[in-house]
Amino acid sequence: MAEPIVPPGCGPPLGMYSHGMVVRAGDLVIVAGQVGLGADGRVPGDDVISQTKQALENVRAVVEAAGCTMRDVVRLQTFLTRAEDIPGFMKARQELFPTYFPDKVYPPNTLLVVDRLVRPELRVEVEAMAVRHRRPTTKKPTRRARRRR
Secondary structure, three states: OEEEEOOOOOOOOOOOOOOEEEEOOOOEEEEEEEEOOOOOOOOOOOOHHHHHHHHHHHHHHHHHHOOOOHHHEEEEEEEEOOHHHHHHHHHHHHHHHHHHOOOOOOOOEEEEEOOOOOOOOOOEEEEEEEEOOOOOOOOOOOOOOOOOO
16 A cells, blocks of 8 residues: 655645655655755756755655655665756765765665756756665563463
8 A cells, every 4th residue: 555745845746646655565665756846836046956955855855754764765766957967966965965874875876867857947856765664663561361270
């Protein structure tokens, strides 16, 4: 069974999709592609650095709304609209990733360059997958009735 994730502080999806889903089979969290739009629906800038930072913060918001942290992310997939934006994308990651992954264990990332995104002013989109770890449950000891003979 899948349950949608509605993160606080994110604007509404740009189409017919959820920001993320928690899939109960193993508690897999699937985050839809997040773009560089703030909660107000505005693009923070026309540069890839500001849009990448916003897109990653949107991913973080969805992951946290699912009960995870960025350390639970096991895969990223990134789409850029311009190959010349790769250095700016890497710079934004270098600035944010130490806060998300302080132990420097980074999730795999596939980087693709595409023709365009859903809106022409958008330059980056980031998808993610995370695993929500089950918390151990503490069971209260049960008393077994003693049989008397």
